[in-house]
Amino acid sequence: xxxxxxxxxxxxxxxxxxxxxxxxxxxxxxxxxxxxxxxxxxxxxxxxxxxxxxxxxxxxxxxxxxxxxxxxxxxxxxxxxxxxxxxxxxxxxxxxxxxxxxxxxxxxxxxxxxxxxxxxxxxxxxxxxxxxxxxxxxxxxxxxxxxxxxxxxxxxxxxxxxxxxxxxxxxxxxxxxxxxxxxxxxxxxxxxxxxxxxxxxxxxxxxxxxxxxxxxxxxxxxxxxxxxxxxxxxxxxxxxxxxxxxxxxxxxxxxxxxxxxxxxxxxxxxxxxxxxxxxxxxxxxxxxxxxxxxxxxxxxxxxxxxxxxxxxxxxxxxxxxxx
Ligand code: BDP
Numbered sequence: 041x042x043x044x045x046x047x048x049x050x051x052x053x054x055x056x057x058x059x060x061x062x063x064x065x066x067x068x069x070x071x072x073x074x075x076x077x078x079x080x081x082x083x084x085x086x087x088x089x090x091x092x093x094x095x096x097x098x099x100x101x102x103x104x105x106x107x108x109x110x111x112x113x114x115x116x117x118x119x120x121x122x123x124x125x126x127x128x129x130x131x132x133x134x135x136x137x138x139x140x141x142x143x144x145x146x147x148x149x150x151x152x153x154x155x156x157x158x159x160x161x162x163x164x165x166x167x168x169x170x171x172x173x174x175x176x177x178x179x180x181x182x183x184x185x186x187x188x189x190x191x192x193x194x195x196x197x198x199x200x201x202x203x204x205x206x207x208x209x210x211x212x213x214x215x216x217x218x219x220x221x222x223x224x225x226x227x228x229x230x231x232x233x234x235x236x237x238x239x240x241x242x243x244x245x246x247x248x249x250x251x252x253x254x255x256x257x258x259x260x261x262x263x264x265x266x267x268x269x270x271x272x273x274x275x276x277x278x279x280x281x282x283x284x285x286x287x288x289x290x291x292x293x294x295x296x297x298x299x300x301x302x303x304x305x306x307x308x309x310x311x312x313x314x315x316x317x318x319x320x321x322x323x324x325x326x327x328x329x330x331x332x333x334x335x336x337x338x339x340x341x342x343x344x345x346x347x348x349x350x351x352x353x354x355x356x357x358x359x360x361x362x363x
Contacts, residue, residue, distance in 0.1 A: 064097045065287060067124040067280075070114045072106040072232050074256055078310035079127050079184050079276065080104045086303040093295055110231035112212065119177035121283030127184055130274050131211035139170040142352040146219045146271045146341040147334075148359060152188050155273045156308070157362050159183040163355065164275075171277060178279040181300035185311045189272040192254055192263040193246030194239070196328065200224060200336040209235050209247035215348055219271065220248075223340045232257065239263055248272070251318035252311075260327050267330045269337045278303065 069087065071080050080102070087100030108114055108123060111132050117123040134141040142148065149155040158164055164183060171180035197203050204224045210216035212229040220227030228244055232253075238244045239262035246263055248271070254260050278300050288296065323329065349356055 064099070065124075065284070066099045066101060067284070068101050068103060068108075068122075069125045070103045070106075070108040070117075070123050071127050072111055072114075073253075074105045077104070077252065077256055078307050078314045081310055082184065082303040082307035083125075083127065083278070085306060086299045089302065090295060090299045093299070094292060098292065098296075106233050110233060112231065115178070115279075118279065118281040121281045123281065124284040125278065125280045127276050127278045129186060129211060129276050131213050131216060131272075133171060133176070133277065134213045134215065137171050137174045137176050139174070140167055141213075141215060141348055142355050142359070143167060143275060144213060144215055144272070145345055145348055145352075147338050147345070148349075148356065149273045151270070152185075152273055154362065155275060156185065158359055159275045159304075161362065163358060163362070168277060171279065177282045179282055179285045180277040180279050181297055182278050182304040184276040184278060184304060184307045186274050186276045187250030187252065187311065187315055188270045189248045189250055189274065190269050191246060191248045191267040191271075192259060192327075193265050193267070194263055195245065196265040196330060197246075197267040197332070198330055199332065200340060206245040207243070209238060209244045215344060216272070218344050218347075219341050222343055223271075223337055235259055236262075250315065251322060252314045254327075255318040255322055260322055260325055264327050265330060266322065266327050267332055269332060269334060271334075271337055271341065 067087070069083055071077070071083060073079050084102060087102070090098045091100065108117065111128045114123055114126045115128060115132070118126055130140055130143055134144045149158065168180040168183070171178060191197055191203070191208065193206060193208075195202070197206075200223060206225045207228050208220045208225045209230050210220055210227045217227035217229060230238060235244070235247050236258055239247070239259055247259060249259070254263070254266065280296065285293065319329070
């Protein structure tokens with residue numbers, strides 16, 4: 041028996057297998073929201089489309105419900121390539137990529153429709169590029185809609201004075217703490233997963249978010265008053281670890297970008313449905329929706345816009361000009 045030849049023959053299929061493995065990639069996708077939430081549903085159909093289009097080279101494993109940690113922790117893991125993709129609120133990107141804070145300013149968008157026009161257009165792409173071109177270690181691919189954020193509290197806020205001294209949870213972004221403080225409250229930063237028990241134990245008097253989050257994260261069980269301030273309208277980038285991005289072929293990169301943009305469109309439809317059904321469910325569960333005069337909230341936060349907005353003066357003019 042020709043020993044050398046047998047060895048070679050045995051080695052060949054192995055080489056073949058390894059070469060294939062090197063192109064295949066399993067993408068772990070983390071989201072703080074539970075299964076069935078609009079973002080998660082859109083992320084899953086994005087993954088299914090990509091697996092098909094890449095002939096099985098890109099596969100996806102999902103970790104919804106915050107099982108891999110808070111958004112901040114997930115971002116840190118994505119930066120080192122331990123998690124490949126996630127969707128995060130722009131609020132938590134602001135402290136590390138200050139350029140994105142223009143979208144994080146209170147009342148920077150007139151309404152949700154205005155925000156959608158912006159993220160669908162060139163300004164939206166510019167902000168995604170700012171994230172990708174920063175030292176953040178993530179490539180920002182597309183936007184998901186995070187609706188409009190309103191205050192929810194244990195005692196009703198029917199006018200801005202009612203907020204006085206209330207401890208209100210915000211995302212870990214100094215601008216949001218200042219926003220709540222300037223409205224008369226007491227802004228406290230904490231992770232999403234801590235809000236439920238902080239509300240129950242009275243560590244906080246309220247928080248602020250959109251109807252689907254108020255419902256799905258069960259915060260409504262303790263906070264029964266929902267004051268429609270619409271002070272923040274935060275879009276949410278879908279990001280990929282730069283380490284992962286650089287492993288993809290140019291064709292795969294194009295595929296991923298296209299699929300993420302398709303997820304942006306799909307999530308929007310899901311979002312509108314989910315928002316409407318969440319409102320109904322919240323009301324049925326005894327949550328009072330309070331319509332307020334937004335002007336005092338807008339006026340109270342002028343200082344935040346002046347302080348942070350100066351550096352974005354040109355972009356804010358362009359945002360305002362979009363009809
Ligand atoms: C929700 C966002 C989510 C944030 C959460 C929060 O979709 O990404 O983590 O708010 O405020 O609306 O922590």
